[in-house]
Amino acid sequence: MFPSVLIVDDEESIVQSLKGLLSDEGFEINTASNGYEALQQIENETPDLVLLDIWMPGIDGIETLKEIKSKHPYIQVIIITGHGTIETAVQATKFGAFDFIEKPLSIDKIIVAINNALNFRRLEEENRYLRKKTIEKSSITGNSSPISTLKQNITKVAPTESWVLIKGENGTGKELVARTIHHLSPRSQRSLIAVNCAAIPEELIESELFGHEKGAFAGANSKKVGKFELADKGTLFLDEIGDMSLKTQAKILRVLQEKQFQRVGASRILHVDVRVIAASNKDLELEIGKGTFREDLFYRLNVVPIEVPPLRERAMDIPNLVELFLIEAAHRNRNAPKRVSDDVLELLVKYNWPGNVRELKNLVERLAIMVSDEVITADHLPKPYNPKTSPIEKTGSDTLYEISELKTAKHLFEKQFIQYKLTLNNNNISRTAKQIGVERSYLHRRIKKLEQDL
Secondary structure, eight states: OOEEEEESSHHHHHHHHHHHHHHHHEEEEEEEEEEEHHHHHHHOOOOOEEESSOOOSSEEEEEHHHHHHHTTTSSEEEEEEESHHHHHHHHHHHOOSEEEESOOOOHHHHHHHHHHHHHHHHHHHHHHHHHHHHHHHHHHOOHHHHHHHHHHHHHHHHOOOOEEEEETTTTHHHHHHHHHHHHSTTTTTTOOEETTTTTTTTTTTHHHHHOOOTTTSTTTTEEEOOHHHTTTTTTTETTTGGGSHHHHHHHHHHHHSSSSEETTOOOOEEOOEEEEEESSSSOHHHHHHHHHHHHHHHHHTTTTTEOOOOOOGGGGGHHHHHHHHHHHHHHHTOOOOOOOOHHHHHHHSOOOOTTTTHHHHHHHHHHHHHHSSSOOOOOOOOTTTTTTOOOTTOOOOHHHHSOOOOOHHHHHHHHHHHHHHHTTTTTTTHHHHHHHOOHHHHHHHHHHHHHHOO
């Protein structure tokens, strides 16, 4: 299909001239002689782009432009006029015109402007699609009462500029909540910068947050832009805020109050506009009582508190989560999604989930890799998820000694060893790989290989 262009001008000679030239360039052309006619045509058959004259009988081009953009904001409009002024051009741009071209018209200039406008429209469509996919990816799965309440709270706070403090146990999805708030906020077109406060060494956190100049300290071989600066006009997510030292808390509090800071080693003051979302798995009011968290910082951050429920309090969401994680695992591993039997779901719903959603996701990923059958049954569930499952021996079992071939015995031992270590680490592949001294990617490959070989 060819791009469609609506030409709106009361001068018939210009309309016919443009129609002939643009038709030769492969565009599908419709015409209108005034604003009323143009608006009616747009309602009946939405064009990709409008070439719009300003001076016309009835409603003029500016009023027509405003009407088009109010009802069809994604239609690109190029203004054409024989009486152009800077004031008119500024006004047209203000109301959403993509470009402003003066008569007499240059066909080359018209073609360039149309192609630029259509390319811009395609980019906008791609951005809308990607943003939609990002929001879907960040959506919170579940329909239980605690999750419904959480979604309602997010919907209320997201469109505002209020700061949010997210509370919840490890693995409940606090970062997912923060990302959802950002994607539904007026700042969604700008960056969401996440800072794991527990993972940054004390001596580096000032540089990470505020940046530094070249030569500010030993090892500062180049200028570094800090997280606050990167988040300007966007959202700054301070994860595990309760693990910051009191010294760092004081520095952050000052920046949050004054909305300005200096890079390490610099004298220039930088101003910043960020929306802050903080998260913690600790009871910060209890930490205040212990003297490990600043009370003034707590009240600065705790404008809107949001509690993320643990998985054991939203057990009815587990079947939906399992299905989602199986689909994700199949997509990553490029195979058909596995299914789980009803007895598996029954066992998973009854389990206490100390590691919350993260533990469930790791378990499902592990089962998707390790189980060869299309349907995962209760027999595939290791302890502690299935109390009837035989415990895995650390050093193997009598079965190993009954195997005649060394290669088969090695594979079986390695499989049992990996299963046991995964169980100890709540099925966290990254943590297991680190504990047994291998790369995560290697462990992932070995799990798949062992399952195929056995």
